[in-house]
Each structure stands twice: as C-alpha cells, then as structure tokens.
Amino acid sequence: MRKPFSKEKTKVPLKRKSPGRPIKKLNNNLLNKNQLIELYKQMLLIRRFEEKAGQLYGMGTIAGFCHLYIGQEAVVVGMQSVCEPGDSVITSYRDHGHMLACGMDPKGVMAELTGREGGYSKGKGGSMHMFSREKNFYGGHGIVGAQVPIGVGLAFSHRYKEDGFVCMTYLGDGAVNQGQVYESFNMSALWKLPVVFIIENNKYGMGTSVTRASAGRSLAERGKAYGIPGTEVDGMNVLSVRQAGKEALDYTRKGKGPYILEMKTYRYRGHSMSDPAKYRTRSEVDAVRKQKDSIESLKEILQENNIKDDHLKDIDGKIKLIVSEASEFAEQSSLPDKEELMTDIYL
Amino acid sequence: MIEIKMPSLSPTMTSGSIVKWFVKEGDSVLTGDVLAEIETDKATMELESIEEGKVKNILIKEGEKDIPVGTVLAVVDDGNFINKKIETNKSFTENIDIKLMQDIKTSDNNITVREAIRDAMAEEMRLDDTIFIMGEEVAEYQGAYKVTQGLLEEFGDKRVIDTPITEQGFAGLGVGAAFGGLKPIIEFMTFNFAMQAIDQIINSAAKTLYMSGGQMGCPIVFRGPNGAASRVAAQHSQCFASWYAHCPGLKVVAPWSASDAKGLLKSSIRNPNPVIFLENELLYGQSFETTIDNETIPLGQGNLIKSGNDVTIVAFSIMVGKALSASKVLLGQNIDSEIIDLRTIKPLDINLIIDSVKKTNKLIICEEGFPFSGISSEIISQVQEKAFDWLDAPISRVTGLDVPLPYAENLEKMALPQVEDIVEAALSICNRLGN
Structure with missing residues (x-):
C-alpha cells in the first residue's frame, strides 16, 4: 500500500527517447503484450475519437458545449482497466473518454454529440449528458461537482445491496473547491462507502490555473481532515495510473472507505471548443505533448517490448476505421422524431 | 410560592402531556432538579425546577394528556408568600383552543x-x-x-x-x-x-x-x-x-x-x-x-371536499382548513361555497376546477405562498384559457403578501392569508354580482 499523502511519484520515466531501458522496470504491472496493446488501443481510440469530434464541431455538425479529453487518456483507461465489470462510473461533462473506456459504443456516443436519434440519449442529452445502465456508466453531469454526491450515492447503493462493487467518481481540479465535494468526502468517510475519488488535475479549471484557485499543497490531501488517504499519481503514465488504481480499489473494496487519487494530467485542447486558451502559452502545451504524451510513452514501451511498427500501424488503421464509422453513423442517423420532444419527462 | 406551569417548548406547541413526575408532594427540590418529563409535539423533554423549595401540590397527574401551555402543573413552596389563590385543577380542556378541538374527532380511526x-x-x-x-x-x-x-x-x-x-x-x-x-x-x-x-x-x-x-x-x-x-x-x-x-x-x-x-x-x-x-x-x-388503511391515493387527483353552488374555493395544504372555516362563515351570509383540495399540485387536476367553475361561475384560489408566479397564477391562467365563458366575475386569489415573512406576531398574521381574507374575497366576488 502506498503511504497516504505521499508526495512520492511513481518512478516511471516519461521522456520518450530512452533506449535500452529494461521493460520489466517500466512495466511494473507485469502486463503481457496483449494487455499493453489493449491499453494502447483504448487510449488511441479516445484520442482519435476526440480529434474527430473536434473536426465535426468545426464543421457545425456538433454544437453547444463540447469538452475534449485529449491529453488525459491515460487516466480513465488506466483506472477502468483495473475495475471490475460491476463497478459503477460517474464523471463530469468531459466525459467522452470515460464512456469509451467503459465500453460504450463509439457510434452511439458520436451520434449523441451530433444530436441524432442513434445517440445514447436519443439526441436529447448531448455531449455532457449520456448514460448507459448496461455499462454502469451514470453520466455525464453538467454542473461542476454535482456528480460527486451522486457517486457517493451509487457507492451507498453498492453497500446497501452488498454487491461488492465500487463507484469510480471522477472530478476535475475545478470541482475540488465546491462545497458538496466535502459534504461527499465527509459522508463517504463517515460511513466507509466504497468509492474512489479520482481528481483529474489537468492544471486548469476552465481558464484559471489550479494555483490561482486552490489553496493548500496538494489536492490529494483534500480528504485529510476526513481521514481519507490520498495519493498523487502521474496521470500521464497509464501504468502508474493502473498501479495507483489497484491500490485504491483494493483499499476501498476491503471496506476501509473512500480513497482519493490526484491524477496529474494535462488537457491539450481548450476547456471547451470556444476557449481561446489565452491563460497558457503554446510552448507550455507543446512541452507536455513532446515530453509526456501518454500514448507516445506507451507506444515506446510497446516498441521496446518488440511490438513491430507494422503491428502498431495496423492498430492505428483499425482505430481510424472505428472512428470514421462512428462519425458516419453520427452524421447519417436521423434527427430525433418530433414525438420525442415530450417523452421521457416522467416514467 | 412558585407555580410550575406547562411551558411552551417549541414554536408550534399548544399543549403537552405529563409523561412522568420525578417528585412527589412534600419532596424538597433544588434549582435544576428534574421535576417531570413532558411530551411536546416535537419531543419528550425534562422540566426542571427554577427555584429551591418544597413541592406543595401536584395538580396534574402523571399520564394526563393535552394540557394547554400555561396550565399550572404544580406548586413549589419557596418560603415566600404568594398573594394568589391557587386554583385546584379545573377541567383543563376548557382552555384548549376551540378551533383545535373541532379538528379532533372522537373516532377510533x-x-x-x-x-x-x-x-x-x-x-x-x-x-x-x-x-x-x-x-x-x-x-x-x-x-x-x-x-x-x-x-x-x-x-x-x-x-x-x-x-x-x-x-x-x-x-x-x-x-x-x-x-x-x-x-x-x-x-x-x-x-x-x-x-x-x-x-x-x-x-x-x-x-x-x-x-x-x-x-x-x-x-x-x-x-x-x-x-x-x-x-x-x-x-x-x-x-x-x-x-x-x-x-x-x-x-x-x-x-x-x-x-x-x-x-x-x-x-x-x-x-x-x-x-x-x-x-x-x-x-x-x-x-x-382516516378512511383508508393500506390504500394509496393516486397522484394528480384533487378532492371536492364540500359541494356548493355560489363560489368555488380552491386550496391546498394548510389553506384547505382555512377555506373550510371561511365556508362556514359564508354559509351564515347565505353564500354556499364549493371547496376543492388540490392535494397534488403537479400534475394539476384542472378538470376538477373547471367542472366546479362551470357550476358556480366564480373562483377564488387560496395559497399561502407569495403571489407573484404562484400556483394561483397558474390556475388562473388555465381557467381563463379553458373556461373563460363560464366566469361571471374576475378570478380572485387569496395569497401571502409579497414580503419576507416578519417575526412580530401581528405582522406575521397580516402577511399570511387568513380565514377573514377568504371570506372577504368571497363576499366581494358574490356581492358585486348581487348575490
């Protein structure tokens, strides 16, 4: 078990060019090749999906708010890879990556982004509001921090039903200053509910850097007053994320209560599509992209693990196909029927 | 002599019950000693002695219920003479608010x-x-x-x-x-x-x-x-x-x-x-x-609780009781009102209201809340859309005033809709039509 509140970072080098590194040291989860490839595929799917969503937004096919996950892929892919199938997931409005990582169909997600009847919410929810009971994905919530008590409620239902599952509650660094987050920390710790709070610290809550918004040393320590252990994690490294996720899940699944993981990550794109991103320099973004990109880092590990470039190209091609099929579906799916306007208000 | 009275222990307490006496006549008590346990509308609380002395009389027995606030429960002799005749306990129910009694029926149900x-x-x-x-x-x-x-x-x-x-x-x-x-x-x-x-x-x-x-x-x-x-x-x-x-x-x-x-x-x-x-x-x-046991009442159905021909009075929650009181007063003025209890606000049983308006042709809506954008505003809008031709007078509403509720007793009463306000609205709407 990692020591709570440890400032120690997982020691996985992030620089891209470092030939000759023993694979075993990097691959501290001791995954086999196929498992590593699966992580790579999932992260790449999210990246390509989001790039396509950005294009469709530019064409006017997707409208309204659209928050892209590009840069943060390792967080959700790493965490979901250590979950059990019955664990529930809830997050904020930057949710496309989470849905894909939960195994939701890219076609249904993209068609919701375009507001079509083939979307997960029949076109009535949009980018921020999608759900899948089948995949235990509970949204998709547009109000900053509101998903946190709901996540604690899902954890409450797991405990009530004694099903042994955990609720993975994702929130951003912008949400950590909402009062209801602390109400949730308190109740979940008080009642030892099975919930892991995953704070995706991408450094900016909309346009305000975390240092201008949040007092204190570390967001991982925000549960300290409630006795909730917290760990800072290199959220750009999917293997570090997995390792931390396993430890947190192990802790909470044993009935010890909630756990906080602060994922140090970065979003390459603006807060939403309309964000001019004047609050940070291009060189800052470029530096992270070049030095820490989660997909490139994993690709390097795969190459060191004797995965051939042809194989990687093949994966790339298949992912592109999935995404282009999703976008085709999303563009071809019909607008919702007029009859849908006044349905689903009450059961 | 100190009179120990039934204290008011909550904003809504009008009476209490003696669950238990911890002292008996002749006992010496010190300040802060627990004399009795009193059950209020909210909780069971301890009654403490406010003076030193000897318990002279216990006037209300253990187990007595619904004793009005202010009733003397016991007398403690603190050595000082009190120039006040201590009355033996008369039927304390006499003091209970008559209105409250009207609501208490004597059925087993x-x-x-x-x-x-x-x-x-x-x-x-x-x-x-x-x-x-x-x-x-x-x-x-x-x-x-x-x-x-x-x-x-x-x-x-x-x-x-x-x-x-x-x-x-x-x-x-x-x-x-x-x-x-x-x-x-x-x-x-x-x-x-x-x-x-x-x-x-x-x-x-x-x-x-x-x-x-x-x-x-x-x-x-x-x-x-x-x-x-x-x-x-x-x-x-x-x-x-x-x-x-x-x-x-x-x-x-x-x-x-x-x-x-x-x-x-x-x-x-x-x-x-x-x-x-x-x-x-x-x-x-x-x-x-109660007339039901283990039964449900569907949401969205209002209840016509009194039939009448002259004016329809719609109310919900506490205003229903006030509307019923008003209707009794109105009967004395030869105005026979019909009372509808909405029960569910949404979905609204607008048809029940419309049917009544078609009979009485006059409508008053009572609502404790603020008037602006209230439930009454919504009902007025729907009734004029659906039964405009059936109305003989503008629809009247009796609501709380558009003001944060004041603390002072007189101001609070003025800010909340009262029985008299409903009576006045009904008289106004009926008299202008020469009823």
Whole structure:
C-alpha cells in the first residue's frame, strides 16, 4: 500500500527517447503484450475519437458545449482497466473518454454529440449528458461537482445491496473547491462507502490555473481532515495510473472507505471548443505533448517490448476505421422524431 | 410560592402531556432538579425546577394528556408568600383552543397527520426493502418533528439513517442511490433547507430521465415540512410549491388531511419519478378521521371536499382548513361555497376546477405562498384559457403578501392569508354580482 499523502511519484520515466531501458522496470504491472496493446488501443481510440469530434464541431455538425479529453487518456483507461465489470462510473461533462473506456459504443456516443436519434440519449442529452445502465456508466453531469454526491450515492447503493462493487467518481481540479465535494468526502468517510475519488488535475479549471484557485499543497490531501488517504499519481503514465488504481480499489473494496487519487494530467485542447486558451502559452502545451504524451510513452514501451511498427500501424488503421464509422453513423442517423420532444419527462 | 406551569417548548406547541413526575408532594427540590418529563409535539423533554423549595401540590397527574401551555402543573413552596389563590385543577380542556378541538374527532380511526406520514413510510418499507429513509435527526432523535418515530427501532440503521447537516450532499447521495436501484426517502428538516440542495433536486433528479433518453429514472421522494410554521421568521417560513411545480420532471404533492397524507405518500414512494412531498408543520398534530388503511391515493387527483353552488374555493395544504372555516362563515351570509383540495399540485387536476367553475361561475384560489408566479397564477391562467365563458366575475386569489415573512406576531398574521381574507374575497366576488 502506498503511504497516504505521499508526495512520492511513481518512478516511471516519461521522456520518450530512452533506449535500452529494461521493460520489466517500466512495466511494473507485469502486463503481457496483449494487455499493453489493449491499453494502447483504448487510449488511441479516445484520442482519435476526440480529434474527430473536434473536426465535426468545426464543421457545425456538433454544437453547444463540447469538452475534449485529449491529453488525459491515460487516466480513465488506466483506472477502468483495473475495475471490475460491476463497478459503477460517474464523471463530469468531459466525459467522452470515460464512456469509451467503459465500453460504450463509439457510434452511439458520436451520434449523441451530433444530436441524432442513434445517440445514447436519443439526441436529447448531448455531449455532457449520456448514460448507459448496461455499462454502469451514470453520466455525464453538467454542473461542476454535482456528480460527486451522486457517486457517493451509487457507492451507498453498492453497500446497501452488498454487491461488492465500487463507484469510480471522477472530478476535475475545478470541482475540488465546491462545497458538496466535502459534504461527499465527509459522508463517504463517515460511513466507509466504497468509492474512489479520482481528481483529474489537468492544471486548469476552465481558464484559471489550479494555483490561482486552490489553496493548500496538494489536492490529494483534500480528504485529510476526513481521514481519507490520498495519493498523487502521474496521470500521464497509464501504468502508474493502473498501479495507483489497484491500490485504491483494493483499499476501498476491503471496506476501509473512500480513497482519493490526484491524477496529474494535462488537457491539450481548450476547456471547451470556444476557449481561446489565452491563460497558457503554446510552448507550455507543446512541452507536455513532446515530453509526456501518454500514448507516445506507451507506444515506446510497446516498441521496446518488440511490438513491430507494422503491428502498431495496423492498430492505428483499425482505430481510424472505428472512428470514421462512428462519425458516419453520427452524421447519417436521423434527427430525433418530433414525438420525442415530450417523452421521457416522467416514467 | 412558585407555580410550575406547562411551558411552551417549541414554536408550534399548544399543549403537552405529563409523561412522568420525578417528585412527589412534600419532596424538597433544588434549582435544576428534574421535576417531570413532558411530551411536546416535537419531543419528550425534562422540566426542571427554577427555584429551591418544597413541592406543595401536584395538580396534574402523571399520564394526563393535552394540557394547554400555561396550565399550572404544580406548586413549589419557596418560603415566600404568594398573594394568589391557587386554583385546584379545573377541567383543563376548557382552555384548549376551540378551533383545535373541532379538528379532533372522537373516532377510533383518528390519526394525526404526523402518524399518517410515519405509517405510510413504515407500510411501504415493510413491502419493499429497497426503500430507505435518510435525513437529519430521522433515526435516533426519532425525527425533528417526530415524524419518523419508531422507524429506527423497526427497520434498523441500515434503512433509517441519520445524516450530518449537509443537505446538498445527502440530496445528491439520494439521487445516486436512486440511480443505483434503491428507493430513497429524503427528509428535509424543513424545505427551507432544501434550497441548499435545489441543484441536485432539479438538475440531477428531475432532468436525468429526459437527458438519458428515458434510461435513467430517479425514484425518490423528497419530503418535509413546507410553508410558514409559527413565529420563525423569513428564512424558515415560505411555501415552495410553485418553485418545484415550475420544473418539468418533478411531481409535487401537498396534502391537507391525514388520510390524504398517508395515501399520497404511499403513492409517492411507489412512483418511479422524483416526488416533492410538501408537508406542513402546523398540520402535523392535527387529528383526522382516516378512511383508508393500506390504500394509496393516486397522484394528480384533487378532492371536492364540500359541494356548493355560489363560489368555488380552491386550496391546498394548510389553506384547505382555512377555506373550510371561511365556508362556514359564508354559509351564515347565505353564500354556499364549493371547496376543492388540490392535494397534488403537479400534475394539476384542472378538470376538477373547471367542472366546479362551470357550476358556480366564480373562483377564488387560496395559497399561502407569495403571489407573484404562484400556483394561483397558474390556475388562473388555465381557467381563463379553458373556461373563460363560464366566469361571471374576475378570478380572485387569496395569497401571502409579497414580503419576507416578519417575526412580530401581528405582522406575521397580516402577511399570511387568513380565514377573514377568504371570506372577504368571497363576499366581494358574490356581492358585486348581487348575490
């Protein structure tokens, strides 16, 4: 078990060019090749999906708010890879990556982004509001921090039903200053509910850097007053994320209560599509992209693990196909029927 | 001599009961000694001696119930002469507010609104073990207004859960639990505190079904006392009916009688949608003859509780009682009013109102809440759309004033709609037509 509140970072080098590194040291989860490839595929799917969503937004096919996950892929892919199938997931409005990582169909997600009847919410929810009971994905919530008590409620239902599952509650660094987050920390710790709070610290809550918004040393320590252990994690490294996720899940699944993981990550794109991103320099973004990109880092590990470039190209091609099929579906799916306007208000 | 009187121990307490005497005549008592245990409308509390002395007389026996506030319970001799004749205890029921007595009928089937709500929850919880109740002081304290009395004992702390004071948090937790397959009953100590949680109620509970294309229903009841209580001032006194009724995705229920409270709460718990169940603190202690047992009353059906030909008076929650009182006064003036209890605000039983208007051709709507954008505004709009030609006079409304509720007794009374206001509105609407 990692020591709570440890400032120690997982020691996985992030620089891209470092030939000759023993694979075993990097691959501290001791995954086999196929498992590593699966992580790579999932992260790449999210990246390509989001790039396509950005294009469709530019064409006017997707409208309204659209928050892209590009840069943060390792967080959700790493965490979901250590979950059990019955664990529930809830997050904020930057949710496309989470849905894909939960195994939701890219076609249904993209068609919701375009507001079509083939979307997960029949076109009535949009980018921020999608759900899948089948995949235990509970949204998709547009109000900053509101998903946190709901996540604690899902954890409450797991405990009530004694099903042994955990609720993975994702929130951003912008949400950590909402009062209801602390109400949730308190109740979940008080009642030892099975919930892991995953704070995706991408450094900016909309346009305000975390240092201008949040007092204190570390967001991982925000549960300290409630006795909730917290760990800072290199959220750009999917293997570090997995390792931390396993430890947190192990802790909470044993009935010890909630756990906080602060994922140090970065979003390459603006807060939403309309964000001019004047609050940070291009060189800052470029530096992270070049030095820490989660997909490139994993690709390097795969190459060191004797995965051939042809194989990687093949994966790339298949992912592109999935995404282009999703976008085709999303563009071809019909607008919702007029009859849908006044349905689903009450059961 | 010191007279120990039945103290007023809560804003709404009008009488109390002696559960137990800890002293007997002749005992010496010190300041702070517990003399007796008194049961109020909210809790069982200890009565302490305020002086040293010897207990001279105990005037009210252990077990006596409904003793009005101010009644002398005992006399303590502190050595000082008191130039006041100590009356032996006359029939104390004489002092009880006549109006209150009118509501207490002497049938075996009488229950209070408080008991009705508790029974509804208990009956439903026995049928469905996914139902749980959560809120501040609902378990060990037995409910801030004693509404959840006995539930912890019967259902245990897995299903009857005390929360910290954290409304937004536990409202959101309830929503999540409902998404997760449970049926939460979330008690707000009063709906005033639900304002802390209104984002979770509206943005999370009410809208998610629609936003999920019908996948993610939220079967949850948010309940608690609503509206003005008594002398608790602006932050603790207002009616939220129109706030919640405004929002698609919520059902809003506001019962008056005990039977309705029970039957409607049972329906609300079984309903697969989020339901706002608005109770009223001043009604909790009122007894009504119940006609239902284990039965539900469907949401969305109003109740014609008195027929009449001259004017229709529509009301909900505590205003129903006031409308009935007004109708008695009006009968003396030869005005025969028809009284409709809405029972459910949303969905609104507009057809019941329209049918009545077609008979009486005159309409008054009573609402304790503020007038602007109130429930009455909505009814007026719908009636003029659907029954304009049937109206013989402009529709009148009797509402609270557009002011934060004042503390001072006289001002509070002026700010809230009273029986006289309803009578006046009816006389005005009928007299102008020469009735």
